[in-house]
Amino acid sequence: MAFKNLKLRQVSLLISFAVAAISAIALCAEAMVDGWAFQTYMILIPIILLVTTFPIAHYLVDYFIYRRIKILYKLVSTEKGGKELKEGALQEEDDFLQAVEEEVRRYSTSKQSEIKALKRMETFRKEFIGNVSHELKTPIFNAQGYIETLLDGGVEDRGVNMKYLEKATRNLDRLANIVEDLIMLNQYEADATQLDIKPFDITDLTKQVMDEQELLASKKNIELVIKEDAGFQRKVFADRKHIHHVLSNLVNNSIKYGHENGLTKIGFYDVEDKLLIEVSDNGPGIASEHLARLFERFYRVDKARSRGHGGTGLGLSICKHIVEAHKEKIHVRSSLDIGTTFGFTLSTKKHLE
Ligand SMILES: Nc1ncnc2c1ncn2[C@@H]1O[C@H](COP(=O)(O)OP(=O)(O)OP(=O)(O)O)[C@@H](O)[C@H]1O
Ligand SMILES: [Mg+2]
Structure with missing residues (x-):
């Protein structure tokens, strides 16, 4: 529309023309009633108006x-002082209105992405609370069940009392593991x-x-070997205790999820x-659709099987955090029926702050 992008001056001019035109029409109407007697004021008044x-009109519109x-x-402008305060920007109405339009668009886009991020976090939070409660519930209920059975007389039954106590302890250990991991x-x-x-x-x-x-490996007859590459750098700069945790989880996973008689x-x-450290197994492998989510908290490929091994699905997300805290990277490659390789890097030079 032609009127859509009018400037302040043009709007004011339009209003004054409208007022002048209305007065001219009114005066003409009066002249008609008076029998068309022309008077100078009939031109003068619209011009003065x-x-x-x-x-x-200019003042009022402004x-x-x-x-x-x-x-x-000013309210939506994210830049301190806003563009409108920058020299010259206000002088040009076009610049100003364009700046407002751009800023409002930017504001709305940023708010939309903020809302999306908040919604994602909300879903994540709900999922996380759901997962934590679910993971905690199982060992608590199990331990509770065994202890109640013992209290209801099972403690006298020599055939089951030790077994139930052991099972209750195992469940409480699992509970402690989950809480420690969290x-x-x-x-x-x-x-x-x-x-x-x-x-x-x-x-x-x-x-x-x-x-x-x-x-653990010998129970499944899995062989653990170091594949030595001649001349590799043995010394790394890292936090030994934490890297111990990473290696333990990766080796432990390769055994837990690996095939019997595996490697x-x-x-x-x-x-x-850098030194790239890889832990490879010839186990069942992980289907590609799971790989992207593998490092998420509580993510397990085969939930029942993993839980059966006492796994919480927190191991890899902890590994990722540890490796990333070292400003290094961890990755996974896997093929079904061939095996899985987890790799992470560590610095061989002392340049970590
Ligand atoms: N080497 C592997 N081969 C096949 N699947 C694996 C392997 N490593 C991990 N996974 C899959 O990835 C999932 C996540 O592993 P992660 O170490 O995070 O958890 P977990 O071993 O189940 O529990 P936790 O480490 O806390 O005891 C496992 O449940 C398993 O399904
Ligand atoms: Mg694990």
């Missing part, structure tokens, strides 16, 4: 509409974990982890000033 209405737009602009995860997410970065020998740590997991290989590869 045209000239005097212009500044009044005062009631433009000023309010300016205030609204606390750890929370600390990582709040960036509250202080890393103690020191040089240490990664092969040493790997051998320690392999020793610790040996018993877990831990390999080291030099990549410039």
Whole structure:
């Protein structure tokens, strides 16, 4: 529409023309009644009205509409001082209105993405609370069940009392594990974990982890081996305790989810000033649709199977937080029926703050 983009001056002029035209029509009507006797004032009055209405209309439109737009602009403007305060911007109405339009658009886009992010967080929060309650509920109810049975007389029954006590303990251990994992995860997410970065020998740590997991591996007859790449850099700069946690979870996963008589290989590869550590298994593999979500909290490919192993689905998300706290990366490659490889990097140079 032609009137859509009128400037303040043009709007004022239009109003004054309208007033002048109306007065001219009124005067003509009067003249008609008086038998068309022309008088000078019939031209003079519309001209005077045209000239005097212009500044009044200009002032009123500016005062009631433009000023309010300016205030609204200030309210939505995210830049401190807003563009309208920048030199020269106000002088040009076009610039100003364009700036307002741009700012309002920017404001609305940013609000929309904020709303989307908040909605995502809300869903995430609900899911998280649901997951936590669900994970805590199972061991609590189980332990409660065993203890109640013991209290109801089972304690006298030598055939079941020790077994029930052990089962109750196992469930309480699981509960403690979940809570510990949640606390750890929370600390990582709040960036509250202080890393103690020191040089240490990664092969040493790997051998320690392999020793610790040996018993579990032997139950499934899984062989744990280090695939040594000649001349690789053994010294890494990282927090040993936390990297111990990462390696333990990756090796533990390869055993828990691996096939009987399987093989877990831990390999080291030099990549410039980093060392890539890979834990590979020849287990069942993970379908590609799960890979993107694998590092999410509580995400498990086969929930029943994982829970059966005492898993909470927090292990990999903790690993990710630990590796990222070191400003390094963790990734996964997997093919069904072939196996899975988890890899993460560590610095071989002392440049972490
Ligand atoms: N090597 C692997 N082979 C096949 N599936 C795996 C492997 N590693 C992890 N997964 C899948 O990824 C899921 C997430 O692993 P994650 O370590 O986060 O949790 P978890 O082992 O179930 O529990 P937690 O580590 O807390 O004891 C597992 O439940 C399992 O389904
Ligand atoms: Mg795990």
